[in-house]
Amino acid sequence: xxxxxxxxxxxxxAAAGIGRATAERIASEGGYVxxxxxxEASLAETVERITGxxxxxxxxxxxxxxxxxxxxxxxxxxxxxxxxxxxxxxAGVIKMENFERSxxxxxxxxxxxxxxxxxxxxxxxxxxxxxxxxxxxxxSSTSAIRGLPWGAAYAASKGGVSAMTKSxxxxxxxxxxxxxxxxxxxxxxxxxxxxxxxxxxxFSLIPRIDAMLGQKGPEYVAxxxxxxxxxxxxxxxxxSEYVMDxxxxx
Ligand SMILES: NC(=O)c1ccc[n+]([C@@H]2O[C@H](COP(=O)([O-])OP(=O)(O)OC[C@H]3O[C@@H](n4cnc5c(N)ncnc54)[C@H](O)[C@@H]3O)[C@@H](O)[C@H]2O)c1
Numbered sequence: 297x298x299x300x301x302x303x304x305x306x307x308x309x310a311a312a313g314i315g316r317a318t319a320e321r322i323a324s325e326g327g328y329v330x331x332x333x334x335x336e337a338s339l340a341e342t343v344e345r346i347t348g349x350x351x352x353x354x355x356x357x358x359x360x361x362x363x364x365x366x367x368x369x370x371x372x373x374x375x376x377x378x379x380x381x382x383x384x385x386x387a388g389v390i391k392m393e394n395f396e397r398s399x400x401x402x403x404x405x406x407x408x409x410x411x412x413x414x415x416x417x418x419x420x421x422x423x424x425x426x427x428x429x430x431x432x433x434x435x436s437s438t439s440a441i442r443g444l445p446w447g448a449a450y451a452a453s454k455g456g457v458s459a460m461t462k463s464x465x466x467x468x469x470x471x472x473x474x475x476x477x478x479x480x481x482x483x484x485x486x487x488x489x490x491x492x493x494x495x496x497x498x499f500s501l502i503p504r505i506d507a508m509l510g511q512k513g514p515e516y517v518a519x520x521x522x523x524x525x526x527x528x529x530x531x532x533x534x535x536s537e538y539v540m541d542x543x544x545x546x
Pocket of ligand 1: 308309310311312313314315332333334335358359360361386387388389409435436437438479480481482483484485486487488514
C-alpha cells in the first residue's frame with residue numbers, strides 16, 4: 297500500500313526512536329520525508345537507511361527550541377519540497393526529578409522544547425498545510441492523561457501539546473486541516489532506556505507506568521502516526537488523542 301505517494305512530510309526528532317521509525321514507515325509507503333533533528337550523525341543515518349531502501353528523504357539540522365532555527369529550516373524544507381502535506385512533531389526530551397527538589401532550569405528546558413517547540417513548528421507550518429489541506433500529528437504521551445511520577449514538567453509539557461492540538465483541530469477544521477495527537481505509554485527507545493530515575497523511587501507506583509502487554513518498540517507508534525497522517529485511513533479523524541500503552545494500569 298502506497299498511502300503517501302506524492303506527499304511531502306516533515307518529521308522532527310527523526311534521528312532516533314519514534315521519529316526515525318516514523319520516517320522509515322512513511323518513506324516505505326511512498327512519501328518524501330524531510331527529516332529534522334539536532335543530532336547530525338544519526339539524522340544522516342536515518343536518511344541513508346531510507347534512501348538505501350529505495351525511499352525518498354532529505355535532512356536538515358534544527359533545534360526546535362529556537363524559533364530562528366525553525367524558520368531557517370522551514371525555508372530550506374519548503375525550498376526543496378515546494379509544498380508540505382504532513383507535519384509530524386516527534387522531537388522531545390525528558391528528565392525525571394523529585395518534584396519537591398525540581399529545578400526551574402529543567403522545567404523551562406522541557407516546556408521550551410516539548411511544548412513551545414511544537415507550538416512554533418505548528419504555527420510556522422500552518423500556512424503551508426492550509427494550502428495543501430494537510431494535517432499535523434503531534435506526539436504527546438499518556439503522562440498528559442494520567443500524570444507521571446517524577447515527571448511533572450514532562451507531563452505538563454505533553455498536556456499542553458494535547459490541548460493545543462485539539463484547539464488547532466477545531467480552529468482549522470472548516471479549512472480542511474486535520475490535527476491529532478498520539479499518546480504512547482512506555483516505548484523502548486533511547487529516551488526511555490537512558491532516563492535516570494531519581495533516588496528514593498517508590499516502586500509501588502511502577503504499575504502506573506508499565507505496560508501489561510510488555511514494552512514495545514517505536515514501530516508500534518509509527519504505525520498509528522501513519523494511520524492518522526494518511527488521508528486514506530485518517531481522513532475523518534481530527535482532534536483525537538490516540539493512546540497506545542499496552543494496557544498500562546491506571
Ligand atoms: N519513549 C517513550 O516511552 C515515549 C513515550 C511517550 C511519548 N514519547 C515521546 O515521543 C517522542 C520521541 O521520543 P523517543 O522515545 O523516540 O526519544 P529519543 O530520545 O529516542 O528521540 C528523541 C529525538 O528528539 C531529538 N531532539 C531532542 N531535542 C531536540 C531539539 N531541541 N530539536 C530537535 N530535535 C530534538 C533527539 O535528538 C532525538 O533524536 C518525544 O516527544 C517523547 O516525549 C516517548
